Amino acid sequence: MxxxxxxxxxxxxxxxxxxxxxxxxxxxxxxxxxxxxxxxxxxxxxxxxxxxxxxxxxxxxxxxxxxxxxxxxxxxxxxxxxxxxxxxxxxGFADTEIVSPTRIRAGAATPDKRLAAAALDAGIGGLHFYHGIPGSVGGALRMNAGANGVETSERAVEIRALDRKGKVHVLSNADMGYSYRHSAAAPDLIFTSALFEGYAEKPEVIKAAMDEVQHHRETVQPIREKTGGSTFKNPEGTSAWKEIDKAGCRGLMIGGAQMSPMHCNFMINTGNVTGYDLEYLGETVRARVLETSGIRLQWEIKRIGEFKPGREVQEFLGQML
The missing domain is CATH 3.30.43.10 (Uridine Diphospho-n-acetylenolpyruvylglucosamine Reductase, domain 2)
Structure with missing residues (x-):
């Protein structure tokens, strides 16, 4: 069995x-x-x-x-x-609803790009940045996803969630305890929908902003590869990719995993990658950046599950801790 x-x-x-x-x-x-x-x-x-x-x-x-x-x-x-x-x-969880001329409700399974598109159709500005985030509303709420200088914390007004016992909770923006790429909401909460607020804007202005987001992604990110988006959070005062590049890790490969030559804060699957390859590559990069710059990069990618026996990966490869 x-x-x-x-x-x-x-x-x-x-x-x-x-x-x-x-x-x-x-x-x-x-x-x-x-x-x-x-x-x-x-x-x-x-x-x-x-x-x-x-x-x-x-x-x-x-x-x-x-x-x-x-x-x-x-x-x-x-x-x-x-x-x-x-x-x-x-x-069951990807509907969008226009609540007012400046507010839109979206289910947690709604792709971020679809939220941006619905806001465009309704003439609601300020949500264009979701067009460049490859995820869903639930994940954006949990990690305070952002792009192009705007974060979820600036637009989420009210969040609906269920706890481990199935009880409904309605959280305000303040209840979420947002900070950079993080929320302090209880980890057992499952977000089911959220209310977002933007501002009235001409559709052509919103579309131009979305096009700019798309152009940026296409020119600097490996969006056509099998990737997980930004691997590490930006450290205070610098960018993760700059520190990775400085440590000589652009294009670095381990097994089927590679730090993208195009944007070295993106890991990509070059073929038959394993979870071990990806995590070992990430920890190798963290160890080299720590040695080069003294900076402890923090994972932005969520790592879950158990290691396969004999294929454990230590943080910073167990070095310089």
């Missing part, structure tokens, strides 16, 4: 009545943009918020839950993920 089959057998009867999709032994490489990663014991895709609440109430507290979005900023280790991975379905 596989780990996934054993988990579902243990929960026999508890999950009856759910309308979402349960997949045992889910291959995470099919989800992540890196196209790499181990197997999750089980994947649950709820039909809607009510279905998600029922699932959360049914699953015992000792069963681990891991929340993922579209997999754009995600590194899954080879040993896989214990318990359930929860991934919100597009059908």
């Amino acid at each position: 596989t780990k996934g089959e054993a988990l579902l057998a243990r929960l026999d009867g508890r999950l009856s009545g759910l309308r979402g999709r349960v997949t045992p032994d889910a291959e995470m490489e099919k989800i992540t943009w890196f196209r790499a990663g181990g197997v999750a014991d089980a994947l649950f895709q709820p039909a809607d918020e009510q279905d998600l609440a029922a699932f959360l109430k049914a699953v015992p507290a000792d069963v681990p839950l891991t929340i993922v979005g579209v997999g754009s900023n995600l590194l899954v280790r080879e040993g896989g993920i214990r318990g359930f991975v929860v991934r919100l379905s597009a059908k």
